[in-house]
Amino acid sequence: MDAATQRLLEEKERRIRDAVALKTPDRVPIVPLGDAFTARQAGVKVSDFCTDPQIAYRTMIEVFSGLGELDGIQHANYNVHLLSTIWLSRLKIPGRDLGENDAWQVEEIELMTPEDYDAILDEGFGPWLERYFAERLPGTAEAFAAFVATLPDAFAAWREKGIVVFSPVLATVPYEYFCGGRSMQQFMLDMHRRPDKVQAAMDAALPFLKEQMRQVIRGLSLMGLWIGGWRTASEFLSPRLWERFVFPYYKELVDVAIEEGAIPVLHFDADWTRDLERLLELPKGKCVLSLDGKTDIFKAKEILGDHMCIMGDVPPRMLSLGTPAEVTAYCKRLINEVGPGGFILAQGCCIPPDAKYENVKAMIDSVQ
Amino acid sequence: MVAGVGERIAAGDDPTAILADVQRGMEIVGKRFEDGEYYLSELLYAADIFKQVNEPLAEKLASRETEKLATMVLGTVKNDIHEFGKDIVATILRSNGVEVVDLGMDVDYEAFVAAVREHHPQFVGMSCLLTTVFDDMKNTIAALEDAGLRDGLQIYIGGGPVDESLVEYVGADLYCRTAQDAVVAIKRHLGVN
Numbered sequence: 001m002d003a004a005t006q007r008l009l010e011e012k013e014r015r016i017r018d019a020v021a022l023k024t025p026d027r028v029p030i031v032p033l034g035d036a037f038t039a040r041q042a043g044v045k046v047s048d049f050c051t052d053p054q055i056a057y058r059t060m061i062e063v064f065s066g067l068g069e070l071d072g073i074q075h076a077n078y079n080v081h082l083l084s085t086i087w088l089s090r091l092k093i094p095g096r097d098l099g100e101n102d103a104w105q106v107e108e109i110e111l112m113t114p115e116d117y118d119a120i121l122d123e124g125f126g127p128w129l130e131r132y133f134a135e136r137l138p139g140t141a142e143a144f145a146a147f148v149a150t151l152p153d154a155f156a157a158w159r160e161k162g163i164v165v166f167s168p169v170l171a172t173v174p175y176e177y178f179c180g181g182r183s184m185q186q187f188m189l190d191m192h193r194r195p196d197k198v199q200a201a202m203d204a205a206l207p208f209l210k211e212q213m214r215q216v217i218r219g220l221s222l223m224g225l226w227i228g229g230w231r232t233a234s235e236f237l238s239p240r241l242w243e244r245f246v247f248p249y250y251k252e253l254v255d256v257a258i259e260e261g262a263i264p265v266l267h268f269d270a271d272w273t274r275d276l277e278r279l280l281e282l283p284k285g286k287c288v289l290s291l292d293g294k295t296d297i298f299k300a301k302e303i304l305g306d307h308m309c310i311m312g313d314v315p316p317r318m319l320s321l322g323t324p325a326e327v328t329a330y331c332k333r334l335i336n337e338v339g340p341g342g343f344i345l346a347q348g349c350c351i352p353p354d355a356k357y358e359n360v361k362a363m364i365d366s367v368q
Numbered sequence: 369m370v371a372g373v374g375e376r377i378a379a380g381d382d383p384t385a386i387l388a389d390v391q392r393g394m395e396i397v398g399k400r401f402e403d404g405e406y407y408l409s410e411l412l413y414a415a416d417i418f419k420q421v422n423e424p425l426a427e428k429l430a431s432r433e434t435e436k437l438a439t440m441v442l443g444t445v446k447n448d449i450h451e452f453g454k455d456i457v458a459t460i461l462r463s464n465g466v467e468v469v470d471l472g473m474d475v476d477y478e479a480f481v482a483a484v485r486e487h488h489p490q491f492v493g494m495s496c497l498l499t500t501v502f503d504d505m506k507n508t509i510a511a512l513e514d515a516g517l518r519d520g521l522q523i524y525i526g527g528g529p530v531d532e533s534l535v536e537y538v539g540a541d542l543y544c545r546t547a548q549d550a551v552v553a554i555k556r557h558l559g560v561n
Binding site: 092102103105106107108183184185188189191192235236237238241270315316317320321352353354 | 416447448500528
């Protein structure tokens with residue numbers, strides 16, 4: 001890498017770290033994420049993009065490096081099997097189960113049974129998980145290993161382009177695994193019908209997930225990582241259940257990430273507005289709260305502005321159906337009202353596959 | 369509650385009266401959901417209990433003409449296989465006395481048209497989780513229009529990426545953020561409390 005690129009990377013990394021530490025950088029950093037969107041833009045088949053990690057990261061780099069001056073990228077690479085590894089679910093994969101340019105999808109079926117809670121307690125979460133993948137999701141572990149093997153090359157290729165790899169790995173709480181495996185409807189009934197069993201299985205899974213995350217942060221020298229929340233969102237469950245099955249587990253994962261020197265990016269989809277105040281319990285100036293347009297980001301600023309960097313939240317719908325002028329106006333509002341300090345601009349969740357190129361460009365250019 | 373209903377059936381209580389009581393219970397649950405006291409987790413739990421008590425009652429009521437509030441043809445639109453949100457809506461509507469014709473997921477435009485033709489519903493519900501199928505939602509509604517079935521039909525839409533602004537784009541009547549929103553909207557439209 002030449003000295004100029006090295007200096008550029010350092011400058012961008014400092015900009016992002018300043019925002020995380022609640023300082024006001026020279027300008028608001030822009031750190032987006034997009035997957036199938038880049039395949040569409042590059043004319044790469046979605047079926048190839050989502051199953052071949054070499055094709056995926058090269059496509060992502062090609063499209064994003066042409067879109068303007070990014071500070072960082074959230075994920076450096078993509079593979080569809082990642083979805084099975086966190087939601088323990090079967091997938092519909094383009095080219096195999098769907099048309100080659102269709103969107104991949106997660107199947108909402110009961111692949112995990114109530115008896116699995118006992119099996120987790122008997123066998124330990126790690127061995128149970130290994131058996132679960134082998135028996136019920138064959139090919140997942142192998143695809144995941146092949147994906148992980150490409151990460152060092154992918155990181156280096158992004159950095160060569162002067163783009164910081166910000167949060168390229170994904171961790172989450174036991175709730176998300178079980179909810180995905182059981183199906184949301186069954187899992188919500190489990191929390192009422194057999195709460196003690198669910199909690200015991202979660203408590204058995206957590207040490208494994210913490211240790212796995214610790215090893216990944218060390219092995220890949222991560223700057224940050226996603227600690228994701230989807231179906232754990234406040235809007236779906238009562239405070240009583242959320243306090244018992246959700247928040248304590250996030251707290252423990254966040255503590256481990258910080259202990260290892262990584263920035264936990266709370267990638268929280270859906271509406272978390274009710275519990276924003278609870279996030280004040282997480283360490284100040286160390287985490288990022290990344291919102292998808294469903295949580296009130298302005299309320300988040302009001303409650304957490306002095307405590308936690310906020311990231312987001314150009315709604316995916318606006319990137320698909322809106323106009324560049326609309327996107328620019330919304331980004332400027334975010335920069336002025338949620339920023340300029342302690343704020344990172346990004347799309348909500350992920351740039352959707354059918355986002356308009358000019359809308360994504362408008363978002364990226366709006367920080368200049 | 370399941371046992372209590374069983375006892376009342378065994379004691380020879382009027383099944384219509386028992387069902388009315390159970391539905392009043394669901395209304396209280398719905399009200400608590402609207403007030404922010406209950407959440408989806410409680411709504412689903414209550415609907416599951418309703419389903420369990422409804423089975424023995426349904427047998428008793430099979431011989432009688434039961435009163436249904438309305439009919440909704442419901443489905444996840446073409447090119448989207450995400451059914452969970454749609455399933456919640458079906459569960460909650462049924463436990464509130466709405467007959468639901470569930471077309472499943474990845475529903476062809478023409479399947480919606482055929483179902484509306486066959487069942488003459490007052491309501492159609494469409495769900496999606498992908499932004500890429502907004503046009504499929506729009507095309508489904510256009511197909512209903514082309515078939516001359518749009519007039520007098522209330523079309524409600526919902527799902528993860530859906531919001532108010534999509535109503536106009538696809539040509540629907542209303543956006544429902546939650547399943548309970550649909551219950552409230554249906555009752556309001558019918559002028560029922």
